[in-house]
Amino acid sequence: xxxxxxxxxxxxxxxxxxxxxxxxxxxxxxxxxxxxxxxxxxxxxxxxxxxxxxxxxxxxxxxxxxxxxxxxxxxxxxxxx
Amino acid sequence: xxxxxxxxxxxxxxxxxxxxxxxxxxxxxxxxxxxxxxxxxxxxxxxxxxxxxxxxxxxxxxxxxxxxxxxxxxxxxxxxx
Numbered sequence: 749x750x751x752x753x754x755x756x757x758x759x760x761x762x763x764x765x766x767x768x769x770x771x772x773x774x775x776x777x778x779x780x781x782x783x784x785x786x787x788x789x790x791x792x793x794x795x796x797x798x799x800x801x802x803x804x805x806x807x808x809x810x811x812x813x814x815x816x817x818x819x820x821x822x823x824x825x826x827x828x829x
Numbered sequence: 830x831x832x833x834x835x836x837x838x839x840x841x842x843x844x845x846x847x848x849x850x851x852x853x854x855x856x857x858x859x860x861x862x863x864x865x866x867x868x869x870x871x872x873x874x875x876x877x878x879x880x881x882x883x884x885x886x887x888x889x890x891x892x893x894x895x896x897x898x899x900x901x902x903x904x905x906x907x908x909x910x
Binding site: 768797816 | 831837838839849852855856859861863864865866867868869870871872873874875876877878879888891892895896897
């Protein structure tokens with residue numbers, strides 16, 4: 749069975765996010781001034797062959813820990829559909 | 830009131846995603862071989878000051894159309910919390 753894993757990899761809250769700061773000033777220059785904070789990370793979708801949802805979730809977490817997220821600077825969350 | 834907009838900006842399905850292809854071959858090299866497809870986009874969170882959820886959603890879509898997504902190559906979805 750094929751499951752879709754939706755993974756968000758975001759910079760840790762404690763760290764500066766220069767890309768987010770640049771986008772926030774870009775939004776202000778475009779006249780969108782109600783935005784207080786912007787943070788930018790990655791959204792990754794994996795199509796996983798697995799027998800159960802739990803197995804798919806385990807594979808996706810494994811992929812995050814080994815390759816997709818740098819846990820020194822980033823946190824990740826996994827949702828399976 | 831402050832709302833959090835979660836925005837996913839993904840490359841259109843019809844287009845090649847070279848970053849995703851590179852990650853897929855990386856996963857295979859690490860022994861994670863049950864993954865059929867990988868697509869990589871951006872996950873953006875905005876903190877928006879707005880009176881209602883609808884207003885926040887409108888502001889977030891506006892920001893996507895004007896700056897965050899290139900609609901020739903990317904699609905976006907917005908969730909407000």
